[in-house]
Each structure stands twice: as structure tokens, then as C-alpha cells.
Amino acid sequence: MGEFWDDVEAHLVRYGGSFSPAIIERAEGSYVFDSDGRAILDFTSGQMSAILGHSHPDIVATVRESIGHLDHLFSGMLSRPVVDLARRLAEVTPPPLAKSLLLTTGAEANEAALKMAKLSTGGYEIVSFSQSWHGMTSGAASATYSAGRKGYGPGAPGNFAIPAPNPYRSRWGDDWQGELDTAFDLIDRQSTGSLAACLVEPILSSGGIIDPPPGYLNRLKDKCDERGMLLVLDEAQTGVGRTGLMFAFERDGVVPDILTLSKTIGAGLPLAAVVTSAEIEERCHERGYLFFTTHVADPLPAAVGITVLDVIARDGLVARADELGQYLYKGLLELQEKHACIGDVRGRGLLRGIELVTDRETKTPAEALGRRVTDECLVLGLHLNIVQLRGMGGVIRIAPPLTVSPDELDLGIAILDQALATAAVIDSRR
Secondary structure, eight states: OHHHHHHHHHHOOOOSSOOOSSOEEEEEBTEEEETTOOEEEETTHHHHTOTTOBTOHHHHHHHHHHHTTOOOOOTTOOOHHHHHHHHHHHHHSOTTEEEEEEESOHHHHHHHHHHHHHHHHSOOEEEEETTOOOOSSHHHHHTOOSSOOTTSOOOOTTEEEEOOOOTTTOTTTTOHHHHHHHHHHHHHHHOOSOEEEEEEOSSBTTTTSBOOOTTHHHHHHHHHHHHTOEEEEEOTTTTTTTTSSSSGGGGGTOOOSEEEEOGGGGTTSSOEEEEEEHHHHHHHHHTTOOOOOTTTTOHHHHHHHHHHHHHHHHTTHHHHHHHHHHHHHHHHHHHHHHOTTEEEEEEETTEEEEEEEEETTTTEEOTTHHHHHHHHHHHHTEEOEEEOOTTSOOEEEEOOOTTOOHHHHHHHHHHHHHHHHHHHHHHHTO
16 A cells, blocks of 8 residues: 555656545446445546446447457548447537537547637637636636646637626626626727637536526627627536536527537547537638547547447436436535535536535635545545635535436435534534
């Protein structure tokens, strides 16, 4: 055990925060198992990706079959799984979305989408939410405002932030339309006249599970259309059923000009997609669109994506996410009644968040409490993720797989209940 952590210290780059103190040996269903054989209930679905749970038998079978006869090809070659997945994505997305580019990560998909938007419109300016997370590569990082901007020099020119529409902490009260109007008035004043796209998440996850009010995306789409911009929706975490709809944007009846998918479409394996209209694809092609990568259109992950869509449809997991999401929400509201430190419960389907505060009336952020709660949860056998951004309390993200059982949800809520109580006792002694 000590040798393992010595090797960690000696040989691993620390790429973001501290490592979990557990050594994970295997994972199955809703659980990961550490080197002591302890089962840890995983309410993060890996990195919010294992939407079918860990080591789902259908995914395992697909990988075993594919790796034996068709894994990776020259990027200019095509295979049936790639074309089949592109067709399936066209079938599950609304018109005019019809054409897909298959890649590996969410950041890569957002890079490809931004280049597509810039080439299609002739502009270069990008608008994103102030608490966004779109990836750590150059263009995606320049549109990311929740973390990672300091110390690296200037981002790509022409990137602007607008306020994230946070109903719990809005300075505008219920007047989200006034907030959005003011935001775009400022954008218009700063723009050089080269607006290309608005890249946003339908629910900001790393930003603290911020769910824009109904109608917000509709008005945002209007703002884009008025300026000749494209609306690019990043559904890395919300896509493929997690919110109780196949895609989160369906709640508002909005269709993006470009949709990016990752995380959930690969159920934990490296697969991402950019989905757009035939018109935008044609315009980009005519202008020489280039996004040629080593693993573009790889057959093995494409086969996995097809299996994900098959299982989602076969097992009715979209409706199940809605049903179990309501069950989870009810349990979290009951926790809120017991624990005064829970200021807000929010989210949709099986993507939920609770924001911790020291005072519900003033909404004073409980910045240290969230870390203590998540640490205690891990000790008790539950893995959660905490979002801690300036001006917010600790927001605990809850995103179990769509295959989670009601009993597992009950167990997770019970552990969280105990951890909140323990953390409150620790606070009272300080």
C-alpha cells in the first residue's frame, strides 16, 4: 500500500486537486471497490460518464467483440459502426440535426464545434456562461470560466462571459429576461461585429448544477438568431437521458444549431460527437473545414455508442431517469427539512445538486462544510463530488447511473444524512 502512494508521489503529475485516498481495484454497476474490498457507492458515475453503471454487460460484450476484429483505423477510412452511429444520432435528435462528427472527448467535440461555428458564420467571437466548463484545450478552455484561467496567459481573443442564470443566487430576482437583455447589451458593446456562437450547457454541472429557468434557452436562441450567431449546446453531462429527457434542451423545445455530446454517449469510454444540420455541414465543407485527428471516426467507440443507445431504448432508461430522479429529489428535500445547512435542492432527473449554506436567510456560503461532508461520505462508503466556486456554498453534485436501484438511492441518501449530521457536530465544536 505504501509503495503505491510512494509511486504516486514520485511519478504522477497532479492534474487537478488532490487524489481520492482509496485505491480502486474494480468497478461494477453502481459501485467501485477499493483495495480492501470495500464497496463504495458511486454517485458520480465515474466522471459523470458511466450512465449505464460500471462494466455494464452489454458494453463489455461490445468491447470484447470489437477489439478482436475492428478497433482503430486510418482517420480517412470509414467503417459500418461509425456510419450506423451517425444515423442513429440523426434519428434521436430533432431536425434539422442530421450530420455527426465522431471524436473522443468533450473538450475535443467543443473545439470542433467552435471551429465549425467560426467557419460557418465568418465570425470568431464566442459567448459562454460565467460558471461554464467546456474543457481544458485551447478553444474550450477560453470559453470556460468556472476554473483554470489563471497563470496561463491570454485565452483566445473574442471570448465573452455572460452571467450564469442562477435562480438561487440571482441578483435580478425573477427577472431573468432583464438579466439576459443586459448581458447581451454588454456583448454588443464589446463585440467587434464578429459574433460566431454562444456555447452553453443546458444545465451547468461544474458550475454548481445551475438549471436555467424554463424559457431561458428559447430567449437565448432568439438572441443568437438576431445576431447571426449559432447556438451550440454542450450536453456532455445532460445528454442521453440523464435529465429524464433524451436531451435536456427538449424541455424548452429549442433545437441548437450544433449539439456536442461526450461522457454519457460512451458510457465511460472515450467517445464524443458533434451533431449539426446538413446546411451548416455543407457550408463548412465548402470553406475547407478541417478537424482531422488520430481517433476521429474510430470504429470501436462508435460500436459502444450504438450499444449505449440500444440499451437506453431497450430498458426505458430515459423514463426511468425521470421517475427515479423524482424519487431522489423527494429524498433530498426530506434531508433539507432535517439539515438547516441545505439551502437549495435543484437539478433534473438523475442530475441533482444540493447547495450548503451557513444561513438560509442570507444564503451565506458554507465553503468548508461541503468538503467535510464529502470526505465523511467517502469514509461511510459513498463517493460524491463537491463544487466550490467563489460566491457559492459547497454544491454537492449527485449523478448516479441510470441503472441505479431505488435501494441504492436510499442507501446514498442515508449515508449523506449521516455525513451531514457528523459534519454539523464537528462544526459545533469549533
